[in-house]
Amino acid sequence: MKTILIVEDDPKIVAVLEIRFQSAGYATLTASDAASGLSKAVQHRPHLIVLDISLPAGDGLQLAEKLKSLPETRQTPFLFVTANKDPDLRARAMDLGAAGLFEKPYNADELLAVAGHALGETGMFRRRIARFFGISGSDSGHSKSSAKKILIVEDDQKIALALALRLKSAGYETSTAFDALTGVNEAARLRPDLVLLDISLPAGSGFAVAERVRSVMPNFTPIIFLTASKQPGLQERAQELGAVGYFEKPYEAEALLTAVHQHVGA
Secondary structure, eight states: OOEEEEEOSOHHHHHHHHHHHHHTTOEEEEESSHHHHHHHHHHHOOSEEEEESEETTEEHHHHHHHHHHSTTTTTOOEEEEESOOOTHHHHHHHHTTOSOEEESSOOHHHHHHHHHHHTTOHHHHHHHHHHHHTOOTTTTSOOOTTSOEEEEEOSOHHHHHHHHHHHHHTTOEEEEESSHHHHHHHHHHHOOSEEEEESEETTEEHHHHHHHHHHHOSSOOOEEEEEOOOOTTHHHHHHHTTOSEEEESSOOHHHHHHHHHHHHOO
16 A cells, blocks of 8 residues: 655644545555654655645755655655745746645645556546546556557646547557646656647646656657647747647647647557
8 A cells, every 4th residue: 555645734634635545545644844744754755745835844845855865755756735826836846846736725636636646556547537438447448558658738637538538549548647747747757659738737837848848858759739828929939849739729639639640650
């Protein structure tokens, strides 16, 4: 059983997170301040750490830096939760390599999904696709290892799920991220053959994700941007970043699938 350490000083939030994680099959540990959070992380070596940014005896950002410097916790994924609306926090969290950043109040299911991704449990997401669309368990199983991998970075879960199902039925293997931080981390972990990338995302923009993907991926990875925005200049910016496609919502699913085929094959 995988263990999640929750470092949070609000006991009500801790209780909710514990119930949510335990109901999903995880063991939990808790700490109410930065000092005890560090001690428990080193002692118990959890598989994932959920960090509040505002903590007694230090803050979550400083704690994350310390955790990344220690051999016992250097490889442990972590994600931030915060009530602070400072936009600079998103860039700082991304620089630290966080698996996600959630502003309070956040959706517990989305937090659980990002935690699952950080723990490498993509099967959780496939089961959610099956329940959402009412498809059989056999249809939601693992794709063949030879299938091309598509990373979908989209914060609208219905759109993400629909894309994942459509691509899977076309023979692709899919992974999904719901915010910018998770998108960057999933790209680095999975090395996808193509990225479908929404421009407007929590915890950063699609353009910031594209820049990071370009920096962490040694080979050119095709990127297709998706957006509901009509703001001028977005398509030009996408082209500057080397995008191979740009689709405004609502888009034709078959046209998007054709673009995917064109750049990674069927």
